[in-house]
Structures are given as C-alpha cells and as structure tokens.
Amino acid sequence: MKSNKGKEPLEEPVEVLVEPVQPGFKVHDEYFVNQPHSWVKIVSSPQLGEGLHYYVEETPLTPAQRDTYTRIVKILSKEFTSPTDDQIDPAEYVCEQAEMIAERYHRSLGKFTQEQWDTIFYYVLRDLTGYGPLHTVMEDPWIEDISCNGVDTPLYVWHRKYESIPTNISFKTHKALNDFLVKMAHKSGKHISSAHPILDAMLPEKHRLAATFMKEVSLKGSTFCIRKYRPQPLSIIDLVKLGTLDARIAAYFWLILENKKSFMIIGGTGSGKTTLLNALLSLLSQNDKIVTVEEVPELNPPVENWTQLNSRESFSFGEGAPGRNISLFDLVKVSLRYRPDYIVVGEVRGEEAYVLFQALATGHGGLCTMHADSIDRVVKRLTSPPMNVSEVYIPLMNIALYVQRVELPKKKNGLGFGRRIRTVSEIVEHNIYHEVARWDQRRDRFDTMFEDSYILQQISINTGLTMDELLEELERREKYIQKLARKRLRNQGEVAQWILKYYNKRRETRRNPKRKKAKKKSAPVEGEQVLEVVKV
Numbered sequence: 142m143k144s145n146k147g148k149e150p151l152e153e154p155v156e157v158l159v160e161p162v163q164p165g166f167k168v169h170d171e172y173f174v175n176q177p178h179s180w181v182k183i184v185s186s187p188q189l190g191e192g193l194h195y196y197v198e199e200t201p202l203t204p205a206q207r208d209t210y211t212r213i214v215k216i217l218s219k220e221f222t223s224p225t226d227d228q229i230d231p232a233e234y235v236c237e238q239a240e241m242i243a244e245r246y247h248r249s250l251g252k253f254t255q256e257q258w259d260t261i262f263y264y265v266l267r268d269l270t271g272y273g274p275l276h277t278v279m280e281d282p283w284i285e286d287i288s289c290n291g292v293d294t295p296l297y298v299w300h301r302k303y304e305s306i307p308t309n310i311s312f313k314t315h316k317a318l319n320d321f322l323v324k325m326a327h328k329s330g331k332h333i334s335s336a337h338p339i340l341d342a343m344l345p346e347k348h349r350l351a352a353t354f355m356k357e358v359s360l361k362g363s364t365f366c367i368r369k370y371r372p373q374p375l376s377i378i379d380l381v382k383l384g385t386l387d388a389r390i391a392a393y394f395w396l397i398l399e400n401k402k403s404f405m406i407i408g409g410t411g412s413g414k415t416t417l418l419n420a421l422l423s424l425l426s427q428n429d430k431i432v433t434v435e436e437v438p439e440l441n442p443p444v445e446n447w448t449q450l451n452s453r454e455s456f457s458f459g460e461g462a463p464g465r466n467i468s469l470f471d472l473v474k475v476s477l478r479y480r481p482d483y484i485v486v487g488e489v490r491g492e493e494a495y496v497l498f499q500a501l502a503t504g505h506g507g508l509c510t511m512h513a514d515s516i517d518r519v520v521k522r523l524t525s526p527p528m529n530v531s532e533v534y535i536p537l538m539n540i541a542l543y544v545q546r547v548e549l550p551k552k553k554n555g556l557g558f559g560r561r562i563r564t565v566s567e568i569v570e571h572n573i574y575h576e577v578a579r580w581d582q583r584r585d586r587f588d589t590m591f592e593d594s595y596i597l598q599q600i601s602i603n604t605g606l607t608m609d610e611l612l613e614e615l616e617r618r619e620k621y622i623q624k625l626a627r628k629r630l631r632n633q634g635e636v637a638q639w640i641l642k643y644y645n646k647r648r649e650t651r652r653n654p655k656r657k658k659a660k661k662k663s664a665p666v667e668g669e670q671v672l673e674v675v676k677v
C-alpha cells in the first residue's frame with residue numbers, strides 16, 4: 142500500500158486535520174476502502190499513547206492536481222445543472238458533469254495521466270457528494286459508529302474488530318464543525334441551529350445522525366454521533382451464525398411470534414437491540430399485519446402487510462407559524478386503528494409505553510426495545526412517570542430478552558468480542574420472571590429450559606396442543622433453522638421466503654390427502670344467495 146510520507150497533506154477546505162502516519166508507527170493492519178484512492182491503517186506508537194489508532198490515508202494530490210481540483214469544483218458550482226430525473230445516482234451524475242468539464246476546459250485545466258485524473262475526480266466526488274475528509278470512515282464496512290466530542294479532539298470510531306479507537310481526523314475550528322453539521326442536517330432534510338440545537342435524523346444512505354449544535358447543549362461546542370446503516374441488515378440466520386443466539390432460541394421466538402405473544406428486547410447502547418428486533422421480524426407469518434412506530438426509521442421487516450410510521454419534530458419560527466409535533470405516543474395511538482397483529486415500537490422511552498400496554502391489553506401483539514440493563518430496571522421505569530404502566534399490565538409483555546456486547550472466551554470469526562442474548566425471561570408477574578434461556582459465558586453456549594416454559598404452557602392451553610407436541614414442533618423448527626444456517630442465504634428477504642415455505646409445507650402435511658372428504662357444497666356468496674331467492 143502507498144504512503145503519504147514526505148508529501149504535503151491535502152489542505153482541507155473545511156479545516157479538518159488528517160494527521161499523517163509517522164515513520165516510527167507500528168502498523169498492525171491495513172486495508173483499502175476505496176481502492177486505489179483511500180485506505181486505512183491500524184497503528185500504534187508510544188507517541189500516540191496507549192492502544193491502537195485508526196489512520197485514514199488517501200492518494201495525495203500534487204499542487205497541479207490540487208489546482209485543477211479547485212477549478213473543477215468552482216466551475217461545477219457555477220455551471221452545475223441539477224438532474225431532472227430523481228432516480229439518477231447523484232455521485233454518477235456529478236462524475237459525468239466533472240468529466241464533461243474536464244473535456245470542455247482541457248486546454249486550461251492541465252495535462253494529466255488517466256490515473257491522475259481519476260484521483261482528481263475521486264476528490265471532487267468525495268467533497269461534493271460524499272462526506273469530505275470523513276468519506277473513507279463513512280465507507281469503511283468495518284466501522285459501526287463515528288463520534289465527535291468537539292473541536293480539536295480526534296473523532297472516535299467503533300471498529301468491528303478493534304472496538305472503540307481514536308482516529309487521525311479532527312475538526313480544527315468551531316466553524317468547520319458547525320458547517321459540517323449544517324450540511325449533514327441539510328442532507329437529511331432537517332434543520333439544526335442555535336434555536337433548534339438537537340438533531341436526530343437519517344442521512345440519505347440511512348445512517349442515523351444524532352447531533353447537538355454550538356454551545357447550547359454541550360459546553361465544548363457541537364458534537365455528533367453517526368450510527369452507520371448496514372445496506373444488508375443482519376438476518377436471523379446471520380445472527381445464529383454469529384452466535385448471538387442459537388437455533389433453538391430462534392425456534393422458540395418463531396413459535397412465540399406465531400402465537401401472537403409479545404416481547405421486548407433490552408440492552409445498552411449499541412448492544413444490537415434494533416438489529417435483533419429487525420431480524421426476528423422475518424419469522425412473522427406473511428399474513429400478519431405489522432405497524433412499526435419509530436423516531437428514526439431503522440426497521441425493515443421483509444413483509445408486505447407493513448405500515449411504517451415515523452414521528453416528527455416541528456420547527457416553529459416565530460409566533461405566527463406554530464408547528465405540530467407528532468410523537469411516538471400519537472403514532473402508537475393511531476396504529477391501533479390499523480388493526481395490527483403486531484405493533485412494533487423501535488425504542489420505548491416515554492409515555493408511548495402506556496398506550497403500547499393498552500394495546501397489549503386489547504389483544505394486539507407488541508414488540509419493542511428498551512434501553513436498560515435488567516428487567517427489574519425496565520419494570521421500575523415502566524411503572525413510574527412518565528410511562529405510568531399499571532403493574533397488572535406488565536405480564537402482558539410476555540417475554541424480556543437481554544442482549545449485550547460481551548467479551549468471548551475464545552475468538553469467533555477472528556473477533557474477540559460479540560453480541561449475545563444473555564437471558565430470555567418469561568414475565569409471570571410484575572416481579573416474577575422465569576428464565577428459559579441463558580448464555581454460558583465460559584463455554585460460549587446457550588442453556589435452554591423450554592420444557593418448563595410458562596408461555597409455551599399458555600400456548601398449549603390456547604391451541605389445544607399438548608406440551609409434548611409443542612416441544613416437538615420447537616425441535617422441528619430448530620432443525621429447520623440449522624438447515625437454513627448451512628445454506629448460503631443472502632438477505633432477510635430470502636430468509637422470509639424459507640420461513641413461508643415452512644408454513645406452506647406444514648399446512649399441506651396437516652391436510653390428510655389420503656382421506657377423501659365428502660365434497661361440501663361451498664356456501665354461496667352474497668350475490669348467489671340473491672339469485673337463488675329469485676329462482677325460488
């Protein structure tokens with residue numbers, strides 16, 4: 142891989158410093174992100190202090206290339222015409238326009254090899270349609286989160302292999318950081334300013350952006366955190382392969398969902414709650430009607446019968462234009478009118494919990510995530526203001542599963558840590574929980590106790606199936622999930638199709654093809670009845 146050694150770093154127009162790798166640094170790992178223009182080095186050095194550091198490097202521009210780059214950007218900002226078709230990929234469009242400019246002004250823009258032109262176009266695209274100096278981090282598939290705690294301090298990333306590490310990138314001035322945030326807010330179709338200093342938004346690539354503006358909220362000035370979106374979310378089969386849960390626990394949740402039981406996923410920040418909830422949604426039957434309610438849309442269930450509702454914060458500029466907030470509370474309330482089989486609330490934080498439990502009390506299924514580290518704490522929060530859920534309603538949320546980012550006893554897929562479902566507990570009373578599965582940290586395996594499951598007993602009473610029959614079905618599904626884990630399934634959609642196949646096959650085998658039923662005359666539809674009356 143190349144090195145920037147001895148070459149001048151690019152002077153960033155947004156005053157963002159990208160520190161170069163120094164000669165004495167030890168390089169532990171390196172990989173391309175945008176081959177051949179940008180790559181990452183994981184380095185350490187006594188000069189940097191403890192631990193590993195994440196260093197972005199890019200093919201540097203020569204002064205002549207930099208000059209041409211600046212002129213292309215200037216010409217583009219004057220002559221750029223927006224595409225008429227909104228289906229066009231903006232990066233491709235800007236690239237075409239830049240190439241046209243390079244051709245039109247080729248005499249004055251200078252002579253370069255194709256490789257040198259490619260580097261110039263890389264920077265034009267990076268800065269006009271991408272994320273500027275943060276572009277490589279944003280494109281790096283190993284990065285989960287990017288956070289900035291203020292000016293003159295390195296950005297931090299959460300790396301899938303090396304966890305939380307500082308980068309070589311920092312904003313040098315408040316203006317640069319504020320301008321970056323205003324641009325990001327604009328990209329997500331939202332607004333951030335001193336009057337509205339808190340932002341929770343979604344970038345066009347579906348990355349989630351949380352930010353605070355200037356010193357209104359944080360004394361050190363603007364801050365932000367970007368949770369990167371995986372274009373291909375993890376499916377339940379991926380999660381089984383990663384060891385987050387095993388096939389038996391997945392089979393249990395499949396039975397639970399088929400029988401309209403409710404559950405909540407609890408855990409800390411970034412523990413994988415939303416990912417797990419999204420993956421479990423592929424186990425729903427295709428006939429189920431789902432309504433998802435979220436602040437920032439993250440859930441993407443692979444079902445057709447799905448209504449997606451998102452809350453909205455209003456901006457009111459001046460007294461004459463009062464806006465109207467649409468809260469999760471409003472949305473959960475309206476979702477009841479959609480006759481859902483399941484109401485799925487992305488993250489329960491406030492009074493919407495009260496309506497969700499009302500919904501459970503009227504026979505709807507409910508799924509949600511909650512930020513907490515034990516069921517006790519969740520129940521305490523649910524039963525206190527502003528949630529105010531009555532203690533008698535708590536068992537309506539039949540199951541609580543606790544997910545955590547953990548250190549593994551032995552590396553798996555080359556990683557020393559992972560996400561695991563620590564416990565699955567059935568809620569019998571507001572203060573009585575029955576544990577049916579637990580992760581064994583020493584062996585990195587799950588112990589399950591579904592034979593004693595209180596919820597399966599409830600299902601047995603409701604369906605007329607014996608407990609043995611239910612456990613047999615659980616085993617069949619466990620084997621089926623294991624079979625799917627051996628296949629090369631690429632996405633949630635494919636998993637959902639295999640789940641549908643299972644339902645169809647089971648429906649077929651339930652019908653006994655050998656016994657010929659007496660052919661029943663089908664009930665006449667309304668119109669036919671009228672006809673018969675007329676005949677008589």
Ligand SMILES: Nc1ncnc2c1ncn2[C@@H]1O[C@H](COP(=O)(O)OP(=O)(O)OP(=O)(O)O)[C@@H](O)[C@H]1O
Nearest residue numbers: 285371383385409410411412413414415416417560
């Ligand atoms: N089981 C898993 N294995 C590997 N990576 C995972 C797993 N679950 C989640 N991730 C990754 O971890 C990151 C955080 O996941 P997710 O958004 O689901 O967490 P969360 O608990 O909902 O976070 P928050 O509290 O911020 O809402 C994402 O980048 C996701 O792709």
Ligand SMILES: [Mg+2]
Nearest residue numbers: 414415488510
């Ligand atoms: Mg989440």
